[in-house]
Amino acid sequence: MSDSIRVTVWNEFRHEKASPEIAALYPDGIHGAIASFLGEQPGIETRTATLDEPEHGLTEEVLANTDVLIWWGHTAHGDVSDEIVDRIQHHVVLEGMGLICLHSAHFSKIFKRLMGTTCNLRWREIGEHERIWVVEQGHPIAAGLPAYFEVPQTEMYGERFDIPAPDTLVFVSWFQGGEVFRSGCCYNRGRGKVFYFRPGHETFPIFYQPEIQKVLSNAVRWAAPNGGPAPTFGNVQPLENVQ
Ligand code: ZN
Secondary structure, three states, rough: OOOOEEEEEEEEEOOOOOOOOHHOOOHHHHHHHHHHHHHOOEEEEEEEEOOOOHHHHHHHHHHHHEEEEEEEOOOOHHHHHHHHHHHHHHHHHHOOOOOEEHHHHOOOHHHHHHHHHOOOEEEEEEEEEEEEEEOOOOOOOHHOOOOEEEEEEEEEEEEEOOOOOOOEEEEEEEEEEEEEEEEEEEEEEOOOEEEEEEEOOOOOHHHHEEEEEEHHHHHHHHHOOOOOOOOOOOHHHHHHHOO
């Protein structure tokens, strides 16, 4: 039994197989890159799972041993089985597993399920510059970050981002082309915590950036279950004598 936070990094793992350029950028897959830097953090242990594994690598046993699930998907959201989405939702809402959805995972089945909105947005892919501002300095996910940091080349995501208002908004992005975007959004869903983080387009080396790695390691610690009490529901007897 370990006290470490157990992280499962999930990736659809399709771009890396289809594009030599993306494979060169992420030779072990985006999941491999993320699991590698997170696994070097004290108190964090990682495993990976991908779409084409049986049950997408997310068996009941894997999820029961996952404190935080990280999700990267883009072209194959529709290939994720609804049964697995139900299973993840159960683990987040009822068991308190943390969920971190990255970049194009705004359109993943599990994120849309947990948000209840379209999660649509405006986008443009011309390799422009992004400046990410910390707007909630005291939040655990902002620990150790500067007031702002930059992604030199990225895909733009612009508002309106059709999400419910976050419980806490930690980051706002500005793009060279003029748009802004809510880039770091925290939610409580039942017992679980959900964090959406915008950067992470597959054709740029974004997951090698120290600030991005810092955000993700902070987010893992924030999203991990805190051992709070499980809720009870239904008809109950009074705790005091009220007769
Ligand atoms: Zn993208």
